[in-house]
Amino acid sequence: MSVAASATELAALSRRTRYQLVKMSNASGAPHLGSAMSCVDILVAAYWRALKIDPANPKDPSRDRFILSKGHAGSALYAVLAEKGFFPKEWLDTFAQTDSILTEHPHPHGIPGVEWATGSLGHGLPAGVGIALAARINRLDYKVMVCVSDGECNEGSIWEAALFAPAQKLSNLTVVVDYNKWQATGRSNEVMSLASLVGKWDAFGWRALEVDGHDMEALIEALTMAPDADRRPTAVIAHTVKAKGVSFMEDDNNWHYRIPTTEEVAAAAKELGIL
Amino acid sequence: MRNAFAKEITALAQKDPSVVLLSGDIGNRLFDDFKAKCPDRFYNCGVAEANMMSMAAGLASCGLRPVVYTITPFLTYRCMEQIRDDVCYHNQKVVIVGTGSGLSYASLGTTHHSCEEMGMLRLLPGLSVLAPADPFEVRMTLAAALRHSGPAYIRIGKKGEPNIHASTPAWEIGQTIELRKGTDVALLCAGTLLQECLDTATVLAEVGISTSVLSMPTVKPLNESMLSDVFASHRLVATVEEHSVLGGLGGSVAEWFCDQPSLRARLMRFGTPDAFLHRNGEQEHAREILGLTPAGMSEKVRSRLASL
Numbered sequence A: 001m002s003v004a005a006s007a008t009e010l011a012a013l014s015r016r017t018r019y020q021l022v023k024m025s026n027a028s029g030a031p032h033l034g035s036a037m038s039c040v041d042i043l044v045a046a047y048w049r050a051l052k053i054d055p056a057n058p059k060d061p062s063r064d065r066f067i068l069s070k071g072h073a074g075s076a077l078y079a080v081l082a083e084k085g086f087f088p089k090e091w092l093d094t095f096a097q098t099d100s101i102l103t104e105h106p107h108p109h110g111i112p113g114v115e116w117a118t119g120s121l122g123h124g125l126p127a128g129v130g131i132a133l134a135a136r137i138n139r140l141d142y143k144v145m146v147c148v149s150d151g152e153c154n155e156g157s158i159w160e161a162a163l164f165a166p167a168q169k170l171s172n173l174t175v176v177v178d179y180n181k182w183q184a185t186g187r188s189n190e191v192m193s194l195a196s197l198v199g200k201w202d203a204f205g206w207r208a209l210e211v212d213g214h215d216m217e218a219l220i221e222a223l224t225m226a227p228d229a230d231r232r233p234t235a236v237i238a239h240t241v242k243a244k245g246v247s248f249m250e251d252d253n254n255w256h257y258r259i260p261t262t263e264e265v266a267a268a269a270k271e272l273g274i275l
Numbered sequence B: 001m002r003n004a005f006a007k008e009i010t011a012l013a014q015k016d017p018s019v020v021l022l023s024g025d026i027g028n029r030l031f032d033d034f035k036a037k038c039p040d041r042f043y044n045c046g047v048a049e050a051n052m053m054s055m056a057a058g059l060a061s062c063g064l065r066p067v068v069y070t071i072t073p074f075l076t077y078r079c080m081e082q083i084r085d086d087v088c089y090h091n092q093k094v095v096i097v098g099t100g101s102g103l104s105y106a107s108l109g110t111t112h113h114s115c116e117e118m119g120m121l122r123l124l125p126g127l128s129v130l131a132p133a134d135p136f137e138v139r140m141t142l143a144a145a146l147r148h149s150g151p152a153y154i155r156i157g158k159k160g161e162p163n164i165h166a167s168t169p170a171w172e173i174g175q176t177i178e179l180r181k182g183t184d185v186a187l188l189c190a191g192t193l194l195q196e197c198l199d200t201a202t203v204l205a206e207v208g209i210s211t212s213v214l215s216m217p218t219v220k221p222l223n224e225s226m227l228s229d230v231f232a233s234h235r236l237v238a239t240v241e242e243h244s245v246l247g248g249l250g251g252s253v254a255e256w257f258c259d260q261p262s263l264r265a266r267l268m269r270f271g272t273p274d275a276f277l278h279r280n281g282e283q284e285h286a287r288e289i290l291g292l293t294p295a296g297m298s299e300k301v302r303s304r305l306a307s308l
């Protein structure tokens, strides 16, 4: 799909991607399907509109960087990278299969386009802060975007990074919080005192804004805002629905672990408009 | 092993009102029974392991017996200083239970592997390092750790590991369990490769090699008198663990061994290499690749014995 694709076309791409994820989970038996479906629109808006990365030159020192800090949604990153042309789509058939390079949690060792090995929550943002700071030191003007999950915002390291980035005026940095209100074993606002998430990022010195994390136009607008005129890093709190796109999975946290059956794959295809 | 842990901790907490279970946003339905029976003694501490670990030390300092539970790398690598300063330096009776240890979660990728943590934790003064082999040994090590007067770390696997023992062995920290007595080679196993050791012994028996198999769930403190006996009564001693050959059981025994000039047996170590695994695969596949199978280990033992 071209860079100039409309928001409507990108929304359609998101639906196809979600179907791809359902198939990948079914084929591999890999969990975290709901987590992956939750952040698809964020990834699509980021890769098609916000970031400049040449899939043919994924190590270009001046490229923009995207880090999926919530690495358990690795299938979504792989699907988007394949669609973008970083590697052949056929690789997706090997996702989480024996001897595949595409491990459930993503890593950069031989997977073009993956910037950072994630899977242990709370690492991607601090690493992204380092990469954003390096742009200044190395006199390059790339942007850095990091997608974290709401449960991930339990980690102290997220808030250590959140304190550091504004102090250094890292306005080339955007964090997107996939705020789907669930973590692995409970509601994220009940397990920990997360609310108000936007208030917290704001209080830490970020330009904090809230968007509907499934509204493609709103996402594109929010994700292309950096750099901020006041030199603050940007925090986009994206309100999302876990397992977005398939009614019988949406907001049901069983899909953190559950694997769809072949019948469920077919039902999902119908709902996502795949014929 | 996960289910054995959940059942045993529930039973122990019902007997001891000071037991408090802390979990790091995992084990979705696993602790339902615990929560029902001890509703004020289960805390989901969220995805915030460092806080959970120091908090456990604080609870222990007030006479409670906290048991902290989550996925091994997040509970150990991430919390190393919390374990060192708050748990060990204050000598707090915290029981640290890492789940999915070694290559149990091989297919999840390197971030979820833990093949170095025993080596790291073993360096901490006062911390017992325990690696049970089957669901019964999980129950046994957990109960012993809660009887113990200092902190303990227990590395367990996932779910579905087969029973090797017929019941929970009577056991205290430091003890070894002999499963098979032989004369040529002794396999000392820490953790879930015990069945592979028994099968290795069977393969070796077919070529006339007599093998002892010992379950050694205590990596620290080492059972030195047992080691002396084993090294005196066999030609070859091999350590077996789903952990790096550096720093774990093999590393511990090698360190001990170099101070024992008079023992006659030679030492060899089976474990994971000093490298990260990047490719996908289940635990069985990883073991196969690394030669941690009866075929792989028996062949190496055979050729080592032949060279002596």
Ligand SMILES: Cc1ncc(C[n+]2csc(CCOP(=O)(O)OP(=O)(O)O)c2C)c(N)n1
Pocket (backbone or CB within 6 Å): A034, A035, A036, A038, A070, A072, A119, A120, A121, A122, A149, A150, A151, A152, A153, A178, A180, A182, A183, A184, A188, A242, A256, B024, B025, B026, B047, B071, B074
């Ligand atoms: C440091 C760390 N602790 C625990 C886990 C296990 N784990 C995987 S996903 C998850 C929480 C999922 O909730 P959230 O972060 O909100 O992501 P979502 O699936 O909702 O997108 C946990 C605890 C982990 N991967 N890393």
Ligand SMILES: [Mg+2]
Pocket (backbone or CB within 6 Å): A149, A150, A151, A178, A179, A180, A181, A182, A183, A188
């Ligand atoms: Mg969430």
